[in-house]
Structures are given as C-alpha cells and as structure tokens.
Amino acid sequence: MGTRVAVAGASGYAGGELLRLVAAHPEFEVVAVTAHGQVGSRLGDVHPNLRSLADLVFAETTADVLADADLAFLALPHGASAGLAAAVPASTRLVDLGSDHRLVDPAAHERYYGGEHATPWTYGLPELPGQRASIAASDRVANTGCHAVAAILAIAPLVAAGLAEPDDVVVTSASGTSGAGRAAAVHLLGSEVMGDLTAYKVGAHRHVPEIKQASGATSLTFVPVLAPMPRGILSSVALRSAGGASADDARDALAETYRDEPFVHVLPAGQQPRTSATAGSNCAHLQVVTDADSGRLIVTSALDNLGKGAAGQALQNANIMLGLPETAGLSIDGLAP
Known part of the structure; x- marks a missing residue:
C-alpha cells in the first residue's frame, strides 16, 4: 500500500486534474474525495474522464475525512482552507491550492483579500532559491497561484x-x-x-x-x-x-x-x-x-x-515533502494537437 491521499474540493477543475495525476502516481492511493454540492455523487458522473476512480463517492469536506489520509490536497475556494486545515491532525501532510496561507504580510492580505489573515505556510515554488529544502522540511505547503x-x-x-x-x-x-x-x-x-x-x-x-x-x-x-x-x-x-x-x-x-x-x-x-x-x-x-x-x-x-499553475505544482510539492522523486507522476511533455 502506498501513500494514502485525499483531495478536498475534488469536484472542481483543479481537483479533477489532481485526481487524474494522483491516479497515475506510482506511490499514491486515493482514499477520499470530498466536495460541497456533489456530496453523495459518483466521481465518474462528475469527472467522466477519470475511469480508474469512477466508483468513488464524494464525501462532505470535513477534517475527520481528511485525517484518515497521509496526505491531503485542499483544492478549495479562498477562505475555505484555513479553518479546515487547523482541525486536521499534524500527522496528515497538507498542500493548499488556495490562497489562504500564501501571504506573509497581514496588511497585504487585508488589502487584497480581507478577512482574517491565516498563518503563512512554506511557499510551494521549488524553483526559487532555497525553497526546495524548505518544502522538504515542511508538513504544510501553500501552493502558488x-x-x-x-x-x-x-x-x-x-x-x-x-x-x-x-x-x-x-x-x-x-x-x-x-x-x-x-x-x-x-x-x-x-x-x-x-x-x-x-x-x-x-x-x-x-x-x-x-x-x-x-x-x-x-x-x-x-x-x-x-x-x-x-x-x-x-x-x-x-x-x-x-x-x-x-x-x-x-x-x-x-x-x-x-x-x-x-x-x-x-x-x-x-x-x-x-x-x-x-x-x-x-x-x-x-x-x-x-x-x-x-x-x-x-x-x-x-x-x-491546471498543471504547473495548480495540480501539477501541488503534486511536485507533495513529492518533495514525502522524499519521493520530484518528477513522479508528472510529465514534461505536453499534449498535441
């Protein structure tokens, strides 16, 4: 059995792309998918392209559901990640595709987002100087916009x-x-x-x-x-x-x-x-x-x-966090035409 993975917000485009990549990952096993409006629906009815995961059923997005995984991706709207993440046990690594944990400056957060400024996490862009080592040492990573x-x-x-x-x-x-x-x-x-x-x-x-x-x-x-x-x-x-x-x-x-x-x-x-x-x-x-x-x-x-700008970047960060080959489950080749 590989790393147990959950995807919160799996009914959206970024969540669906995450599932496509995770399903082909040599070390990952999808154990939970959550959504909001699609709770109780088959995944294959929402993402008909994902045949290997079609029989999974969307659960409600709760900390308890995510706690059963070794790693959880949060593909949620702005403002929805911070409260949920705070309730997830430290034993579950998290990669947040939303914006809640990206900004260090509370004043910048207030100006552009409003609402409460959440604790910043390690910024998930491995190509920045020194950032790859920081990601490897982190259990909480904020994916890029x-x-x-x-x-x-x-x-x-x-x-x-x-x-x-x-x-x-x-x-x-x-x-x-x-x-x-x-x-x-x-x-x-x-x-x-x-x-x-x-x-x-x-x-x-x-x-x-x-x-x-x-x-x-x-x-x-x-x-x-x-x-x-x-x-x-x-x-x-x-x-x-x-x-x-x-x-x-x-x-x-x-x-x-x-x-x-x-x-x-x-x-x-x-x-x-x-x-x-x-x-x-x-x-x-x-x-x-x-x-x-x-x-x-x-x-x-x-x-x-949806790749380097979201799901692919998130998977790259997860690989680094888990000490896996950084390219695992990811392609450098695009699709054509």
Missing part, C-alpha cells in the same frame, strides 16, 4: 541578478477559463467567451502581493485577461533593464537559474512559448527579448494553469 507562478519564474532570476529594475514591472497575463473555476456563471458561458478577450480585476488583482513577495519586484502593474480557451496561461512580463543588461544577458541568467530544473525550460532563441505546448504537462516555457523601441526586457512565459 496560477498567474503568479508564470510571472515569478520570469521576474525573480532577473531581479536577483541585478539585470532588471524591481520597481518598474508590467505583467499582462492571459488565462484559460478553467482558471475561473467550475461554478456556473454567465460570463463563462461558451457563447460569452468564444471570440472574446476580457480583462478582469484590473488594478487590484489578488495575485499582485504574491508575485511581489516571491519575485523581488517592488512595484507591479498586473493586467489579467480571460482568454477563449479551456486551459493555459501566457504571461508577457516587461521589465526595465538595469545597467544596460541585454536580452542575451537576461537569457543567460534564466538559463543558468533553470539549467537543472526538470519543469522550467528556456526556449531556443527565436522560439516563443505557446500555451498549447504546455497543455497537460507540469512545465513552464520561457523566452526573453529586448523591445526594439523602449529597450525593456520582455519575458514571455507559458504554462498550463
């Missing part, structure tokens, strides 16, 4: 190397509709999103403090865009060059930072990241050029918002 990881991977190495100014960063990030969750909403209907791009939460998006906290940026303009595709994120990150740094300098810094990383790939010069190339994988693809007019460094970053 989807837009956040695409931006952080692009910004952090360049700010750390002194190649980009931290006080002038502009990010435009387009995301597929699965990032908005599975709840029925008029603005997410096929007839509404097809053939349309819509900016949302402009000027005060909740990922801003997370990106600043993890990337070293001190001033950030962030414009998220809803794109007519089911999954994927493409971020365009514009940074003011420091000390005359060129795109070659920036590319060398990114390549050196991620040289030994299995899931972050700096593409060959001239090749731009595409969301389709990362679909179904746990990978992020990066490229950097110099803007011919402004001289800014422009880093483009693509990933699957």
Whole structure:
C-alpha cells in the first residue's frame, strides 16, 4: 500500500486534474474525495474522464475525512482552507491550492483579500532559491497561484541578478477559463467567451502581493485577461533593464537559474512559448527579448494553469515533502494537437 491521499474540493477543475495525476502516481492511493454540492455523487458522473476512480463517492469536506489520509490536497475556494486545515491532525501532510496561507504580510492580505489573515505556510515554488529544502522540511505547503507562478519564474532570476529594475514591472497575463473555476456563471458561458478577450480585476488583482513577495519586484502593474480557451496561461512580463543588461544577458541568467530544473525550460532563441505546448504537462516555457523601441526586457512565459499553475505544482510539492522523486507522476511533455 502506498501513500494514502485525499483531495478536498475534488469536484472542481483543479481537483479533477489532481485526481487524474494522483491516479497515475506510482506511490499514491486515493482514499477520499470530498466536495460541497456533489456530496453523495459518483466521481465518474462528475469527472467522466477519470475511469480508474469512477466508483468513488464524494464525501462532505470535513477534517475527520481528511485525517484518515497521509496526505491531503485542499483544492478549495479562498477562505475555505484555513479553518479546515487547523482541525486536521499534524500527522496528515497538507498542500493548499488556495490562497489562504500564501501571504506573509497581514496588511497585504487585508488589502487584497480581507478577512482574517491565516498563518503563512512554506511557499510551494521549488524553483526559487532555497525553497526546495524548505518544502522538504515542511508538513504544510501553500501552493502558488496560477498567474503568479508564470510571472515569478520570469521576474525573480532577473531581479536577483541585478539585470532588471524591481520597481518598474508590467505583467499582462492571459488565462484559460478553467482558471475561473467550475461554478456556473454567465460570463463563462461558451457563447460569452468564444471570440472574446476580457480583462478582469484590473488594478487590484489578488495575485499582485504574491508575485511581489516571491519575485523581488517592488512595484507591479498586473493586467489579467480571460482568454477563449479551456486551459493555459501566457504571461508577457516587461521589465526595465538595469545597467544596460541585454536580452542575451537576461537569457543567460534564466538559463543558468533553470539549467537543472526538470519543469522550467528556456526556449531556443527565436522560439516563443505557446500555451498549447504546455497543455497537460507540469512545465513552464520561457523566452526573453529586448523591445526594439523602449529597450525593456520582455519575458514571455507559458504554462498550463491546471498543471504547473495548480495540480501539477501541488503534486511536485507533495513529492518533495514525502522524499519521493520530484518528477513522479508528472510529465514534461505536453499534449498535441
């Protein structure tokens, strides 16, 4: 018998992707799935793609259900994780895909989220310096936000190397509709999103403090865009060059930072990241050029918002927490077409 795994919020898109990955994991066994509105339903009726787990039945999301597992993933809306996690015994390791435990600064939490600020957990982005060791030593890990990881991977190495100014960063990030969750909403209907791009939460998006906290940026303009595709994120990150740094300098810094990383790939010069190339994988693809007019460094970053932006990242963190091979159950190859 392998590691006993529970997934809370398993009826949503991120929860369903978690189950797909966990079901194929060589060391994991799914012992509980929980939901809110789908309690009592067969998993196969909600996620018909998950045939190997189809006969599991959604239970109510309680600490008692999760306590029976060695590891639990919390794929819950903002504000729903903290109280539940506090009641789960320390013997059950937790990875929270929500935002409750990401922010260190209570003032930033109050400004962007409101409500009570929960105790911050270890931040779950292994590619940051020193973070892999912190995750390995933790029983509670806060998974990254989807837009956040695409931006952080692009910004952090360049700010750390002194190649980009931290006080002038502009990010435009387009995301597929699965990032908005599975709840029925008029603005997410096929007839509404097809053939349309819509900016949302402009000027005060909740990922801003997370990106600043993890990337070293001190001033950030962030414009998220809803794109007519089911999954994927493409971020365009514009940074003011420091000390005359060129795109070659920036590319060398990114390549050196991620040289030994299995899931972050700096593409060959001239090749731009595409969301389709990362679909179904746990990978992020990066490229950097110099803007011919402004001289800014422009880093483009693509990933699957349900993969490296959510479920894949969570599984990567869980592998590290449990001392398993970091790539177990995860693919570096995307789906095509």
